[in-house]
Every structure is written in structure tokens, then in C-alpha cells.
Amino acid sequence: MSTxxxxxxxxxxxxxxxxxxxxxxxGSLAVxxxxxxxxxxxxxxxxxxxxxxxxxxxxxMGDRDGHLKSPDFLDVANHPTITFKSTKxxxxxxxxxxxxxxxxxxxxxxxxxxxxxxxxxxKDPFSGADKAGFTASTAINREDWGLTWNVGLEAGGxxxxxxxxxxxxxxxxxxxxxxxx
Numbered sequence: 001m002s003t004x005x006x007x008x009x010x011x012x013x014x015x016x017x018x019x020x021x022x023x024x025x026x027g028s029l030a031v032x033x034x035x036x037x038x039x040x041x042x043x044x045x046x047x048x049x050x051x052x053x054x055x056x057x058x059x060x061m062g063d064r065d066g067h068l069k070s071p072d073f074l075d076v077a078n079h080p081t082i083t084f085k086s087t088k089x090x091x092x093x094x095x096x097x098x099x100x101x102x103x104x105x106x107x108x109x110x111x112x113x114x115x116x117x118x119x120x121x122x123k124d125p126f127s128g129a130d131k132a133g134f135t136a137s138t139a140i141n142r143e144d145w146g147l148t149w150n151v152g153l154e155a156g157g158x159x160x161x162x163x164x165x166x167x168x169x170x171x172x173x174x175x176x177x178x179x180x181x
Contacts, residue, residue: 001045004132004172006034011170013052017142018161020153027059027068032081036134036172040118043097048086050168054105055080072149079106087111095119099136105145114138114168130174137167 011031019025034050055076057068069076086101095118103112119133142148142164151159 001037001039001042003175004036004038005175006031006036006050007131007171007173008032011172012168013050014167014169016165017163020159021157021161025059025064027057027065029053029058029082030056031168031170034170034172036132036170038118038132038172040121043091043118044089046086046089046097046099048084048089048099048101050084050170052082053080054082073147075106084112084114103140103145106147108145110140110144112138112140124173132172132174134170134172135168136170137165139163139165 008031011034013029013031014026015029016024016026030053032051032053034048037045037047039045054074055069057065057074057076059065059068068074071077074082083104084101086099088100090098090100092098092115097116097118099114099116100111101114102109114136115138116134116136119135121130121132123129124131141162143162147164149160153159
């Protein structure tokens, strides 16, 4: 089993939700840190932990970002991070797995299942470090995490969709094993 740390300069957390039931608003959060324990020969023994910076929410519109950071949504003053910690990894194919874990948003932890894929590994031509790529995605009902703010629409329905789609694209760096002196 090898330990890999997330390369925050090459890792991305993205989300999307329906707006007015007719369009999709997309945004991102900075990946602060994370660790993957992974052996391609034994993927069921893998584990994942990741921390996202809720204060970094970015949809490309400052007013909306400010609202998402407010107590109506993420309440970043009291909950500046979002975390995920795996509890089970089930291989589903040669390079795919279903990762079950606890997602914590606004201090509320709930289990989620992420569909993940190992994209491959190789040596970084600049640093010489071993790197690996992974993707993962899930969809949640944001209200399960206390993100309940909304406005009813005159024609029916809601301003903000309840389903929040989440996707991660990460590059991880293999941690060198210290050799005894």
C-alpha cells in the first residue's frame, strides 16, 4: 500500500446545481489537502481523505459567491472546510470503484457514494515524483446537509435545485518511503 498526497495545484473540486429549474450554475472549491492510500493490485484496501476550503467557493459571480458563503448556505464563518473520509472501497472494474464515505458540510456528516476512476500514473518530468490521477463524482440532496435556503418561483418550482452534483479531478504525489540510515 502506498501513500499519496493530493497535489493541490493540480486537483479540483467542482459542483453544479439547477437555477430556476432551467439552467445549471457551476462552481468550484479549492482542494486544501488530502491523502490516498492506494495499491493498484489491491484497490479494495484503499482509503481516501480530502479537505476542501469552503471559503474559496467560486461561481464567477461575486454576489452569488458571497451568498453561498453566508449562513443561508455554507456558513463559512463557522464551517470553513468541507471534508470527505472514505469508509469502504468496492472495485467495480479494472480502474473503477465505488467509494463510500462520510461527507461533512456545515458540521453535518452524512454517508455518500462516489463513483471513482483511477486514470493512471507516471513520473513528473520536472520533479521526478511519481504521480497518479483520479476522478470521482456523486450527487447529493443539499438539504440533507442543512443547505435549505430557497425561493419559490411564480410558475412553480424553486430558484435553487435540491440536487447538487459534485466532481473531483485530482492528481496525487506518491510519498517517498524513508529508508533507514
